Amino acid sequence: MRKRMDRSARGLFIKSNYLRSPKENECIRKKLLKDDYRKILTTDENTRIDDNFEMWITQCRKEWSKFGRHNPVKIKKDDPETHCQMCHQKLSSKKYRVKNSYTDEILWIGADCFEKIINNVEGLLGAGYNQEQARKFELFKRENPEIISFVSDKLSDNALYILPKYIMDHEANVLSEIRKYVKYHVISGSDSNSKLEDIYSEINKVSVRIKNFIQRSNPVKNISSDWAKQIINLQAGGKRIINSISENNGEIDKNIASRIKFHPFLVQYVNGMNSKWNDLHFGVRGNSGITITTMFDNKTFVIDVPSEVVISKLGYPGSFNDVNSSQDLLNVLTYRGATVNDSDTRRNLQLIAFESFKRSHYSRHDFSLGEVTKYISERERQMTDKTHVSKKRFESKARKSVFYQVGNYYVDLNVDELQQFGMWTLESHKFMVSDTLLAQQAKVSKDEILDDFYQDMQFAN
Structure with missing residues (x-):
């Protein structure tokens, strides 16, 4: 029996008219009068109470005002009157007078019974039914347990995997037909056996469809319930993701998978990746990223890549189309969105950057305070007010740029920016700065760079 069969509910069932028929309900009502009612109620009677509890509460409450x-x-x-005449609890500070519209019985009850029970039916099952209609619905439930189970325990809610929309729509249509049948045939009294047979047939079809789908599903392409x-509970937009599936x-495709930040899902994904690549190790970083660890020239590189970049580039499950080697794969993943947070990797990248600049015939040029001072002095030779050259100001600006010289021009290549992998590629099994990307960097003359230092000094004066 339900735990919510408290003193108030028991007293309501005993005092109200609704349970006086049919005789099965009257038998339960009489047993509830006994102090040892829990012992004398049969298993079937307890089941009957559980199945109809909400309807009984609704109809009994409607009798009182x-x-x-x-x-x-x-x-x-x-x-x-010292005790509530419904639940027999001792009255405290006030009592309420209520009357039953069927039996005309008048009772004095306490505040607890009044607030919890009397005429409080909004939103309850069968609130719009009269007692005759409610009893018809009880009978329908008793005679058609499969339909009631289909309504209360939706098959889609208990399926092992998220179901396709066509099955969900089929189930929703059957539920709609059941509601219409109850409204127009059960409650109105114009029963239709043929219509009921159609409902049972459709319930069976939904069940078979779900069974067949589960049998051919697999844990890689399908999401478990x-x-x-x-x-849905842990991720923003989770409901939309499940609807998309x-x-x-x-089934999950790469576009859907790239939106999933659920940690166990990402673990499953990287496990599949690790089984395909011996020289790369994939790991999960929280709920939003994937780490890729590899070795080049006996140096370790740890790259952080957003999970949506990895999955959208490689597909789900990883299809690896047009990816022939681990170098190709890293080129695909690191062109956009990758970051380097590992300190050893950052140092290794600097070493490779310097080597790459040499291969590209770039030579580093660190502008000195003397060069800047000389440039400013010559520029202001005819001027009365001279610009103060601050060593601290110079060093602060110089740290922000790393200049490499090609011929008579210079390129500002900040190594920190290179570490974001916007300019990295893989060639000959080594990390390199792409010549093509280097060529796209703005080239400036020496005078332009010195003038920039000059303008910065003037701003400080």
């Missing part, structure tokens, strides 16, 4: 002009009434010391619930015949 406040009665009399002075309501509630403060309890006096010599008050003859347990995972789906966690994605359903609309995609219950």
Whole structure:
């Protein structure tokens, strides 16, 4: 029996008219009058209470209303009524007078029963039914447990995997037909056996469709219902992701997978990646990123790549189309969105950057304070007000740029920017700065760079 069969509910069932018929309900009502009712109720009777509890509460509450002009009434010391006449709890500070619209019985009840029970039916099952209609619905439930189970325990809610939309729509249509049948045939009294047979047939079709889908599903392309619930609860836009899977015949594609930040899902993905690449190791970084670890020239490189970049580039499950080697794969992944947070990797990248600049015939040129001072002095030779050259200001600006010289021109190549992999590629099994990308960098003359230092000094003066 439900735990919510408290004193108030028990008293309501005993005192109300609704359970006086049919005889099976009347038998339960009489047993509830006994102090040992929990022991004498049969298993079938307890099941009947559980199945109809909400409907009984609704109909019994509807029978009662406040009665009399002075309501509630403060309890006096010599008050003859000391206990609630519905639940038999001792009355405290006030009591309410209520009347049953079917039996005309008038009771004095306490505040707890009044607030929890009397005429409080909004939103309850069968609130719009009269007692005759409610009993018809009870009978329908008792005679058609499969339909009631289909409504209360939706097959889609208990499926192992997220179902395709066409199955979900089929189930929703059957539920709609059941509601219409109850409204127009059960409650109205114009029963239709042929229509009921059609409903049972459609319930069976939905069940078979779900069974067939589960049998041919696999844990790689399909999301389990347990995972789906966690994605919805833990991730922004989780419900939209699950709907997208359903609309995609219950399967994940790379576009859907790239939106999933659920940690166990990413673990499953990188495990699949690790089984395909011996010289790369994939790991999960929180709920939003993937780490890739590899070795080049006996140096370790740890790259952080957003999971959506990895999955959208490689597909789900990893298809690796047009990827012939681990170098090709890293080129695909690191062109956009990758970052380097590992300190050893940052140092190794600097070493490779310097080597790459040499191969590209770039030579580093660090502008000195003397060069800047000389340039400013010559520029202001005819001027009365001279610009103060600050060593601290010079060093602060110089740290922000790393100049490499090609012929008579210079390129500003800040190594920190290169570490974001916007300018990295892989050639001959080594990390390199791409010649093509280097060529795209703006080339400036020496005078332009010195003038920039000059303008910065003037700004400080």
